[in-house]
Amino acid sequence: MCYDDSMFLFILGRQPEIGVAELRAVFGAAELILPNVARVATDATPDIDILGGTRKVGRVIWEGAASDSGFERILFERLSALPAGKITLGVSCYGSGADAKIAMKTALSLKQKLGRSVRVLPNAAAEISDAATLGNRLGTTPHKVELMLVRAGQRLIIAELIGVQNLNAYTFRDRSRPKRDARVGMLPPKLAQIMINLARADDHSLCAPLLDPFCGTGVVLQEAALMGVGVYGSDIEPRMIEYSGKNLDWLARTHHVKFDQKLEVGDATTHTWQTPIGAVVSETYLGQPYTVQPAPKKLRQNMATCNLIIEKFLGNIAPQLTPGTPLCLAVPVWFTGGKIHHLPITSINSLPPDFEYRAGQKPLIYRRENQIVGRELLVLARRRT
Numbered sequence: 001m002c003y004d005d006s007m008f009l010f011i012l013g014r015q016p017e018i019g020v021a022e023l024r025a026v027f028g029a030a031e032l033i034l035p036n037v038a039r040v041a042t043d044a045t046p047d048i049d050i051l052g053g054t055r056k057v058g059r060v061i062w063e064g065a066a067s068d069s070g071f072e073r074i075l076f077e078r079l080s081a082l083p084a085g086k087i088t089l090g091v092s093c094y095g096s097g098a099d100a101k102i103a104m105k106t107a108l109s110l111k112q113k114l115g116r117s118v119r120v121l122p123n124a125a126a127e128i129s130d131a132a133t134l135g136n137r138l139g140t141t142p143h144k145v146e147l148m149l150v151r152a153g154q155r156l157i158i159a160e161l162i163g164v165q166n167l168n169a170y171t172f173r174d175r176s177r178p179k180r181d182a183r184v185g186m187l188p189p190k191l192a193q194i195m196i197n198l199a200r201a202d203d204h205s206l207c208a209p210l211l212d213p214f215c216g217t218g219v220v221l222q223e224a225a226l227m228g229v230g231v232y233g234s235d236i237e238p239r240m241i242e243y244s245g246k247n248l249d250w251l252a253r254t255h256h257v258k259f260d261q262k263l264e265v266g267d268a269t270t271h272t273w274q275t276p277i278g279a280v281v282s283e284t285y286l287g288q289p290y291t292v293q294p295a296p297k298k299l300r301q302n303m304a305t306c307n308l309i310i311e312k313f314l315g316n317i318a319p320q321l322t323p324g325t326p327l328c329l330a331v332p333v334w335f336t337g338g339k340i341h342h343l344p345i346t347s348i349n350s351l352p353p354d355f356e357y358r359a360g361q362k363p364l365i366y367r368r369e370n371q372i373v374g375r376e377l378l379v380l381a382r383r384r385t
């Protein structure tokens, strides 16, 4: 059994391999204890609002052998110590044997032992849904409790929820901004956050100013500004620069944030940016959008165009970056008839010599089911020598 106030559990999103890479970039280390649950030791309380790849975070309150029933006493003591007032209680279970019945049984047995006013949230599944956690404001006051029971092999870890992903806030930022354009693609704000985090410095701090040289409507810039970073956007299309400007003004007004910003029209394959540049985070040109499988010849042409733009862009920006500058680029990757088509530039041997993959970074692909064009995340650094 152990208590450790600086140990946290993270329930990862739809693509856990991306979520855990983000946690490693932010905290330096993260241990995957189940395919979708990671554990991190950190002295600072994690801020879920900046972690696009995490759905829930909890502080570990107990860990022991799964056969040890000592946790029941700990939970009882914890909840009985709360000042008078009604408790709202939800229980979420993860790992082997996790199901709705066990979760409900744990919650109801606690309620019975406590003998005080407790409202138990019904479980539709082993886990209380994110929407129910958010709607019931679990984790926001001491009386609104969600317990997370994680069984990993013969170990049981129990955490108390401290935060859930705010789906409403993401939707608001995505849908309510004044300028959107389906043609340039819709980078989900969560993915923008992940990319910004993957481009943190080696000491895990955020780098400013953060440049997006294919900024489009400005999703990356918006998320970076909210994370407290000065932003710098450029795009070949003047209309996109106007859109990004309007969206950033809207963000500053609606979210009461102040940030440095610079926007300019520029072709990323030839443009000269103002330096210094702290980090480069960008969803590059993704080529033609496809809703049906493209003919092989068309796909080859499209891939060649994208590859050329991205290769020229890297060649152009390389001398403008200080050695070590981190980059996170989302580049297109295509899925046709069971085959994956990567851009040639993503293979280690074809990466321009001024760049290298950052240590420990495996290729990460972000894609919704059945999407033909996915996004491959390249986590790079301007080579130091």
Ligand SMILES: C[S@@+](CC[C@H](N)C(=O)[O-])C[C@H]1O[C@@H](n2cnc3c(N)ncnc32)[C@H](O)[C@@H]1O
Pocket (backbone or CB within 6 Å): 184, 185, 187, 213, 214, 215, 216, 217, 218, 219, 220, 234, 235, 236, 237, 240, 266, 267, 268, 269, 283, 284, 285, 286, 309
């Ligand atoms: C996939 S979109 C990026 C969308 C963006 N993430 C957003 O939040 O809207 C790619 C953008 O690259 C721009 N673009 C295409 N070729 C470019 C080039 N050579 N230099 C700069 N921008 C370019 C397009 O105008 C488009 O806005």
